[in-house]
Amino acid sequence: MKSKSVVRKLLPVLLAGVAGWSFQSLPALAQKQNKPVAMVSSGGIEEVIVTAQKRAESVQNVAFTVTPFTSEALERQHVKDLRDITGSLPNVQIHVNAGVSNASAISIRGIGVNNQPSPFAGTEVATVIDGVVQGTDQYGLTNLFDVERIEVLAGPQGTLFGANTTGGVVNIIMKQPTGQYDAYGQVTVGNYNRTEVGVGVDFPIVEDTLAAKISFSHDGRDGFFTNLYDGSNVGAVNENTARIYLKWTPNDKLDITLASQMQILRNHDTFLQEISYPGELFYRPNSPGFTVYDRLTGPSRHTTQSHTLTAHWDSPIGQITSITNYSTYHAQTGLDFGDLDCYCYLSLAKDHGWQYSEEIRDTFHPFEDVEVLVGVFGQVWKDDTDGFSLTAFADPEGFSRGGTVTHTSNASAFTQAYWNITDRLRLQAGLRVSWDKVYLYRANYSYRRPGGTDPLLGFNNLNGAILLPGDPANLPSDGEHSWVNIGAKVGADYKFTDDVMAYGYYARGFKAGGFNGRVSRAEDIGPYNPEYVNSFELGLKSEWLDHRLRLNLAAFLNKWSQMQVPQTVFANGGATMASVILNAGSATTKGIEIQAEAVPVDGLTLNATLGY
Numbered sequence: 081m082k083s084k085s086v087v088r089k090l091l092p093v094l095l096a097g098v099a100g101w102s103f104q105s106l107p108a109l110a111q112k113q114n115k116p117v118a119m120v121s122s123g124g125i126e127e128v129i130v131t132a133q134k135r136a137e138s139v140q141n142v143a144f145t146v147t148p149f150t151s152e153a154l155e156r157q158h159v160k161d162l163r164d165i166t167g168s169l170p171n172v173q174i175h176v177n178a179g180v181s182n183a184s185a186i187s188i189r190g191i192g193v194n195n196q197p198s199p200f201a202g203t204e205v206a207t208v209i210d211g212v213v214q215g216t217d218q219y220g221l222t223n224l225f226d227v228e229r230i231e232v233l234a235g236p237q238g239t240l241f242g243a244n245t246t247g248g249v250v251n252i253i254m255k256q257p258t259g260q261y262d263a264y265g266q267v268t269v270g271n272y273n274r275t276e277v278g279v280g281v282d283f284p285i286v287e288d289t290l291a292a293k294i295s296f297s298h299d300g301r302d303g304f305f306t307n308l309y310d311g312s313n314v315g316a317v318n319e320n321t322a323r324i325y326l327k328w329t330p331n332d333k334l335d336i337t338l339a340s341q342m343q344i345l346r347n348h349d350t351f352l353q354e355i356s357y358p359g360e361l362f363y364r365p366n367s368p369g370f371t372v373y374d375r376l377t378g379p380s381r382h383t384t385q386s387h388t389l390t391a392h393w394d395s396p397i398g399q400i401t402s403i404t405n406y407s408t409y410h411a412q413t414g415l416d417f418g419d420l421d422c423y424c425y426l427s428l429a430k431d432h433g434w435q436y437s438e439e440i441r442d443t444f445h446p447f448e449d450v451e452v453l454v455g456v457f458g459q460v461w462k463d464d465t466d467g468f469s470l471t472a473f474a475d476p477e478g479f480s481r482g483g484t485v486t487h488t489s490n491a492s493a494f495t496q497a498y499w500n501i502t503d504r505l506r507l508q509a510g511l512r513v514s515w516d517k518v519y520l521y522r523a524n525y526s527y528r529r530p531g532g533t534d535p536l537l538g539f540n541n542l543n544g545a546i547l548l549p550g551d552p553a554n555l556p557s558d559g560e561h562s563w564v565n566i567g568a569k570v571g572a573d574y575k576f577t578d579d580v581m582a583y584g585y586y587a588r589g590f591k592a593g594g595f596n597g598r599v600s601r602a603e604d605i606g607p608y609n610p611e612y613v614n615s616f617e618l619g620l621k622s623e624w625l626d627h628r629l630r631l632n633l634a635a636f637l638n639k640w641s642q643m644q645v646p647q648t649v650f651a652n653g654g655a656t657m658a659s660v661i662l663n664a665g666s667a668t669t670k671g672i673e674i675q676a677e678a679v680p681v682d683g684l685t686l687n688a689t690l691g692y
Contacts, residue, residue, distance in 0.1 A: 124625075124626060124627035124628045124679045125623065125627050125628065125629075125630050125677055125678075125679050125685075127139075127140070128148045128150060128229075130142065130146055130148050130229070130231050131231070131251070131253070132144075132146045132231050132233050132249075132251060133240060133496065134240055134401075134441065134443075134453060134496075135443065135451075135453070140579075140581065140621050140623065140630075140632075141581070141621075143506075143508065143571050143572075143573040143581075143583035143585060143619075144233070144234070144235055144571070144583070144585060144587075144617060144619070145233075145234040145235065145617070145619065145632075145634045145636075145673060146231055146232070146233050146234070147168075147169055147231070147232045147234075147675065148229060148230070148231050148232075149165055149168075149229065149230040149231075149232075150228075150229050151227060151228050151229065151255070154224060154227060154230070155266075159224060160223065160224065160276070160299070161182075161221040161222065161223065161224055162174045162184060162186070162221055162224070162230075162250065163175055163176070163221060165230065165232070168687065168689065169232055169689065169691075170673040170674070170675065170689040170690060170691025171188065171189045171190070171234070171671060171673055171691035171692075172186075172187070172188050172189075172232060172234075172691075173185075173186070173187040173192070174186050174187075176221060182218070182221040182222050182319075182345060182347075182382070183217055183218045183221070184207065184217045184221045185217070186203075186205040186207075186217070186247070186250060187204075187205065187247065188205050188232070188234050188235075188247040188248040189234060189235070189247060189248070189636060189638065189669065189671060190247075190638075190669045190671075191204050191205070191246050191247030191248075191613065191638065191640075191669070192204050192205050192247050202243075202244050202591055202592055202594060202644075203217050203244045203591075204244060204245075204246045204247045204591055204611075205245070205247040205248050205249065205250065206237070206241055206242075206244050206245045206249050206250070207249075207250050207252070208241065208249055208250070208251045208252065209252045209254070209386075210252070210253060210254055210339060210388055210390065210403075211388075211390065211401075211403040211439065212386075212388055212403060212405040212407075212437060213241060213242065213437065213459065214407075215407075215433070215435040215459065215461035215463075215488075216409070216433065216461075216463065218382075218409070218411070218431075222319065222321065222343055222345070223276075223278075223297050223299050223319055223321055224252075225266070225278035225295070225297035225321070226254060226255050226278065226280055226295045226297065226323060227252060227253070227254055227255070228253045228254055228255040228256070229252075229253045230250065230251070230252050230253075231249075231250075231251040231252075231253070232248065232249075232250055232251075233248045233249040233250075233251060234247075234248045234634075234636075234673075235247075235248055235587055235589075235615050235617055235636065236248075236567070236569075236587040236588060236589025236613050236615050237249045237587075237589060238512055238514075238565075238567025238568070238569075238587070238588060238589035238590055239494055239496060239510035239511065239512045239567045239568060239569045239587070240453075240494065240496060240510065240512075242457060242490065242492055242494075242512060242514055242567070243490065243514055243516060243565065243590055243591060243592040243610075244591050244592060245589055246589040246590065246591050246611065246612075246613040247613075254323070254339070255280070255293070255295075256293070256325065256327065256337065257282060257291035257292055257293040257325045257326070257327040257337070258282050258291065258293075259284050259287075259288065259291035259327070259329075260282060260283075260284065261282065261283050261284070262280075262281070262282035262283075263279075263280070263281050263282070264279075264280050264282075265277070265278055265279040265280065266278045270301075272301045272302040272303075272304050273300070273301055273302045274300070274301035274302075275298065275299075275300050275301070276297075276298065276299050276300075277296075277297065277298045278295070278296070278297040278298075279295065279296050279297075280293065280294070280295035280296075281293065281294050281295070285326075288329070289328065289329055289330060290326070290327070290328050290329075291325075291326075291327045291329075292324075292325060292326050292327070293323075293324075293325040293327075294322075294323070294324050294325075295322070295323045296320075296321070296322050296323075297320070297321045298319070298320050298321075299317060299318075299319040299320075300316075300317055300318045300319070301316065301317050302316050303315030303316040303348055304370055305351070305353070305370050305371065305372045306370060306371045306372075307371075307372060307373070307374050308371055308372065308373045308421060309373050309374055309375055309421075310377070312377070314348050314350070314351065314372060314374055315348055315349070315351075315372075316347070316348040316379070317347050317348075318345070318346040318347060318379065319343070319344075319345045319346075319347065320343070320344045320345075321341065321342070321343045321344075322341070322342050323339065323340070323341045324339075324340045324341075325337060325338070325339050325340075326338045332394075333393065333394040333395075334391070334392070334393050334394070335391070335392050336389065336390070336391045337388075337389070337390045337391075338387070338388070338389050339386075339387070339388045339390070340385075340386070340387045340388075341384075341385070341386045341387075342383075342384070342385050343382070343383070343384045343385075344382070344383050345380070345381070345382035345383075346379040346380070346381060346382075347379055347380055347382075348378075348379045348380070349379075349380055350374055350376040350378075350379070350380060350413070350414045350415055350416060351372045351373075351374040351376070351415070351416045352415065352416070352417055353372055372416075373416070373420060373421045374416045375416055375423060375426065375535050375536075376414040376415075376416050376426065376535055376536075377536070378414075380411070380412065380413040380414065381410075381411065381412040381413075382409070382410070382411045382413075383409070383410045383411075384407065384408065384409040384410075385407060385408050385409075386405065386406075386407040387405065387406050387407070388403065388404065388405045389402075389403075389404040389405075390402070390403050390404075395442075397442060397444060398442045398443050398444030398445075399442065399443045399444070400440070400441070400442045401439075401440070401441050401442075401443075402438075402439070402440045403437075403438070403439045403440075404437070404438050405435070405436070405437045405438075406434070406435070406436050407434065407435050408432070408433070408434040409431075409432065409433055409434075410431070410432040411429070411430070411431040411432070412429070412430050412431075413428070413429050413431070414426065414427065414428045414429070414535070414538075415427050416535075422472075422473070423472045423476075423535070424471075424472055424473040425469070425470070425471055425472070425473055426469075426470045426472075426535045427467060427468060427469050427470070428467065428468040428470070428535070428538055428539065429465060429466065429467035429468070430465070430466045430467075430539070431463065431464070431465045431466075432463075432464055433461065433462055433463035433464060434461075434462055435459060435460065435461040435462075436459070436460050437457070437458065437459040437460075438457070438458050438459075439455060439456070439457045439458075440455060440456055441453055441454065441455030441456075442454055442455070449499060449500040449501070450497065450498070450499050450500075451497065451498045452495065452496075452497045452498075453495060453496045453497070454493075454494070454495045455493070455494050455495070456491075456492070456493050456494075457490070457491070457492045457493075457494070458489075458490065458491045458492075459488075459489070459490045460487075460488070460489050460490075461486075461487075461488045462485075462486065462487045462488075463484070463485070463486045464483075464484075464485050464486075465483060465484050465485075465486075465597070466481070466482075466483040466539075467481065467482050467483065468480070468481055468538075468539065468541065469481075469482070470533050470535055470541070472532075472533065475528075476532045476533065477528050477529055477530060477531070477532050477533065478526065478527065478528050478529075478533075479526075479527050479529065479533050479541060479545075480524060480525065480526050480527070481524070481525045481526075481527065481542075482522070482523065482524045482525070482598075483522065483523055484520060484521065484522045484597035485519075485520070485521040485522075486518070486519070486520050486595075486597065487518075487519040487520075488516065488517065488518050488519075488592070488594075489516070489517040490514060490515065490516050490517075490592075491514075491515045492512055492513060492514035492515065493512070493513055494510065494511065494512035494513075494567075495510060495511055495512075496508065496509070496510035496569075497509055497510070503575075504574055504575045504576075505572070505573075505574050505575075506572065506573050506574075507570075507571070507572050508569070508570070508571050508572070508573075508585075509569065509570045509571075510567075510568065510569040510570075511566070511567070511568050511569075512566065512567040512568070513564065513565075513566055514564070514565045514566070514567065514590075515562065515563075515564050516562060516563050516564075516565065516592045516593070516610075517560070517561070517562040518560070518561060518562070518592065518593065518594045518595060518607070519558070519559070519560040520558060520559055520560075520594065520595035520597055520605070520606075521556070521557075521558040522556070522557060522558070522595075522597045522599065522605060523556035523557075524550075524551075524554055524556075524600070525547060525548075525550065526547075526548040526550070526551075527541075527542070527545040527546060527547055527548060528545065528546045528548060529541055529544060529545040529546070530544065530546070531544075553601050553602065553603075554599070554600055554601055554602050555602055556602075557602040557605050558605075559595045559605050559606060559607055561593065561595075561607045563592065563593050563609070563610055565590045565592070565610055566588065566590075567587075567588055567589055567590060568587070568588045569585060569586065569587040569588070570585065570586055571583065571584060571585025571586070571587075572584060572585075579622060579623040579624070579627075580620070580621075580622040580623075581620070581621045581622070582618075582619070582620050583617075583618070583619050583620075583621070584616075584617065584618045584619070585616070585617055586614070586615070586616050587614075587615045587617075588612065588613070588614050588615075589612070589613045589615065590610050590611065590612050590613070591610060591611040591612075591644060592610055593607055593608055593609045593610045594606065594607060594608060594661075595607050595608075596608070596659065596660060596661045598659040599658065599659055599660070600657065600658045600659065601658045604658055604659065604660045606661065608644055608661045608662060608663055609642055609663050610642065611640070611641075611642050611643055611644045611663070612640070612641045612642055613638055613639070613640050613641075614638070614639045614641075615636060615637070615638045615639075616636065616637045617634055617635070617636045617637075618634070618635050618636075619632065619633060619634035619635070620632065620633045620634075627679075628678060628679050628680065629676070629677075629678045629679075630675075630676065630677040630678070631674075631675075631676050632673075632674070632675045632676075633672070633673070633674055634672065634673045635670075635671070635672045635673075636670065636671055636672075636673075637668070637669075637670045638668065638669045638670070639666070639668055640666055640667040640668070640669070641666045642663040642666075643663065643664055643665060643666065643667060644661055644662075644663060644664075645661070645662055645663075645664040646659065646660070646661050647659075647660050647661070647662060647664070648660075671691065671692050672690075672691070672692050673689070673690070673691050673692075674688075674689065674690040674691075675688075675689050676688045676689070
């Protein structure tokens with residue numbers, strides 16, 4: 081399949097208070113079947129090719145709910161990060177996780193971790209970038225410049241994507257090198273010194289053999305909160321991302337791409353705004369509006385690196401794909417709680433981790449009407465967190481320190497098969513067997529620093545501090561456990577016409593078990609067991625009026641079991657507040673979704689969604 085040549089002219093964009101420009105040229109590029117063009121013209125509503133099932137197919141032929149956003153759609157809607165697509169999706173919520181910088185909290189059809197930024201807690205909606213499952217959600221809201229396509233997959237995806245996908249998957253595909261000379265970019269400016277810059281350069285190194293692409297993006301603005309502590313402006317954003325791609329195509333059956341990315345974030349998100357009402361304990365009359373009280377004057381610091389090697393080989397035994405990734409991240413953060421006009425309660429933390437993953441899969445046709453995908457996956461992820469709590473409201477000389485070391489390992493084998501019984505009727509079935517092992521060490525310590533603590537000293541508060549005797553009920557502890565989980569899917573779809581398809585499926589997804597690193601009693605460390613979701617979906621995908629109207633309907637039923645529920649309990653007659661994570665029973669959720677798109681005349685697109 082070859083893409084059509086697309087040339088986009090310089091397009092000035094004027095917004096209220098914001099001026100921008102963008103330009104891009106997409107030259108003709110030969111595409112293999114397993115590396116699709118994102119968008120194909122179908123006269124009216126454009127057909128979008130997705131890889132939600134790790135195979136190239138029209139989104140209207142995928143037998144479950146997938147919502148794609150092409151690069152053109154992201155640009156038209158001025159999408160900066162994932163939060164900006166929430167309003168275009170039924171039953172999907174994406175927002176910042178507990179105020180922690182760029183950490184994402186994603187919920188699909190009511191399934192998702194809404195307020196748990198700790199990396200050991202896992203996710204229920206996975207973020208996948210260029211085929212790599214991200215081991216943590218702490219950087220899910222970073223800038224989306226140079227994205228080719230975003231696919232939001234609703235429902236359990238445990239067969240093809242593994243653990244921690246009970247709610248679904250956000251699948252992000254970056255723009256790849258084309259082997260042609262090209263340059264593109266965009267600039268947005270606004271008040272509070274807002275500046276967003278994105279630049280990309282595409283070029284050949286060896287014609288038809290070795291191609292490269294380099295891109296850089298910057299997102300920055302001043303803060304618009306006034307700090308009542310020193311009169312400064314706080315809340316500034318300073319994010320920088322650089323990406324380098326090398327693509328080697330020695331022949332028409334093999335291509336290998338190396339993609340490297342570095343992100344440096346320096347955001348001043350060190351405060352929580354006061355939201356207490358008159359009469360409540362923490363209410364302060366000078367807090368309403370864009371004012372805060374923040375003793376931490378420096379920004380949070382986040383640095384990430386990711387290196388991915390992807391190979392596609394049209395081999396004698398099928399289409400073989402290999403995806404190898406190594407990523408690291410480092411963070412240093414602080415948070416002034418409560419917006420109180422005193423030195424009362426602050427926290428400081430250092431976090432660093434890494435992950436390595438490998439996926440190898442093969443797609444082949446044992447019979448003319450049967451397609452089979454088989455694969456293996458392995459991932460190792462480690463996180464080390466060290467944190468301070470400065471509780472000057474209780475003891476100006478005292479502080480507590482807590483830390484966790486988390487190490488997870490996963491190995492799994494999976495398969496997915498499709499059988500075209502007739503030209504209209506297709507069956508599919510998939511299975512994944514996953515082995516997950518989790519180790520967690522946690523420790524809490526109490527210190528006293530004669531002369532008092534100072535938040536600006538950070539971890540230097542340890543200098544001269546005295547370690548106090550530990551709580552016998554909360555001595556350092558660790559745990560290790562492993563589980564074998566099964567993800568599965570069976571489904572069928574039937575095409576009444578080329579443009580109208582009905583489908584139904586059953587899928588089983590799972591969230592991995594683990595240990596709780598936020599405990600005040602050693603006994604509460606766990607483990608807690610995996611969480612399971614059995615999901616049923618019936619749907620209709622259709623296009624009408626010569627591809628001028630698209631109408632998709634879906635109804636779903638989710639049956640949860642062994643739900644992982646964070647809870648706060650009070651022990652010792654209420655004197656001790658403890659955090660626990662329990663497998664706390666079962667639940668049922670159900671709902672409907674309607675997505676409509678119309679192009680009544682060329683150049684005008686109308687969209688509507690409804691979720692219940």
